[in-house]
Every structure is written in C-alpha cells, then in structure tokens.
Amino acid sequence: MARKNRDETASWHVELEPTLCPLCERAIPDDQKEDHHLIPKSKGGKITVPLHRVCHRQIHAIFTDSQLAKTFGSIPALLEDPAIQKFVAWIKSKPPGFSDAAKDSREVSARNRRP
Numbered sequence: 001m002a003r004k005n006r007d008e009t010a011s012w013h014v015e016l017e018p019t020l021c022p023l024c025e026r027a028i029p030d031d032q033k034e035d036h037h038l039i040p041k042s043k044g045g046k047i048t049v050p051l052h053r054v055c056h057r058q059i060h061a062i063f064t065d066s067q068l069a070k071t072f073g074s075i076p077a078l079l080e081d082p083a084i085q086k087f088v089a090w091i092k093s094k095p096p097g098f099s100d101a102a103k104d105s106r107e108v109s110a111r112n113r114r115p
C-alpha cells in the first residue's frame with residue numbers, strides 16, 4: 001500500500017467520486033443510496049455498506065435476518081447465491097438511475113383504473 005499522507009487535505013474530494021454498489025457494481029445516485037448492515041442490526045451487526053435501494057430490498061426479499069447473520073454476512077457470500085446472481089445480471093442491464101419505483105406506480109395506477 002502506498003502512503004496516503006498527501007491525500008489528507010484533499011479527502012473531501014472523495015465525495016465527488018461516485019459510490020459503487022458492491023452488489024451490481026454500478027454507481028449509486030445519492031437519492032438511491034441505502035446503508036445495508038452486513039450483519040443485521042438486530043443481530044448486533046455494525047458494519048454497513050452503501051447499496052442501491054433496489055439491491056438492498058432484493059437482499060432482504062431473499063434472505064431473513066438469521067440467514068444474513070449466519071451465512072450471508074459478506075458481499076462475496078451474497079454474490080455466491082444463485083438468486084442474487086440472477087438479480088445482479090438483470091439489474092446490470094438497467095441504467096444507473098433505474099429504480100423499481102416506476103414499476104410500482106404503474107401497478108398502482110393499473111389497479112386504480114377501472115375498465
């Protein structure tokens with residue numbers, strides 16, 4: 001590792017770098033950034049990683065807190081799961097700003113519209 005002393009005064013520049021989602025490796029827009037506890041808070045976990053809201057929701061849709069605490073408490077472990085792999089392959093084909101909000105609102109308006 002190179003010494004990083006020189007970077008100290010410029011550390012605020014880091015905020016301008018896009019945050020990459022460790023799950024799908026796309027940049028995360030600020031309004032879609034959510035912190036995921038690798039080990040759930042309810043299980044005593046403290047380490048968080050920033051993820052897309054959609055990616056974060058997907059993790060919790062697939063795994064229970066117990067599964068996350070026991071088996072899937074790291075990004076590499078999550079990425080080895082076939083359900084996550086399938087999701088990542090799908091979400092990678094979407095633009096960085098993609099969220100499933102559009103899908104949700106379409107479903108809602110379809111439900112409210114009477115034939």
Ligand SMILES: [Zn+2]
Nearest residue numbers: 021024052055
């Ligand atoms: Zn993501």
Ligand SMILES: [Zn+2]
Nearest residue numbers: 035036037056
């Ligand atoms: Zn989470």
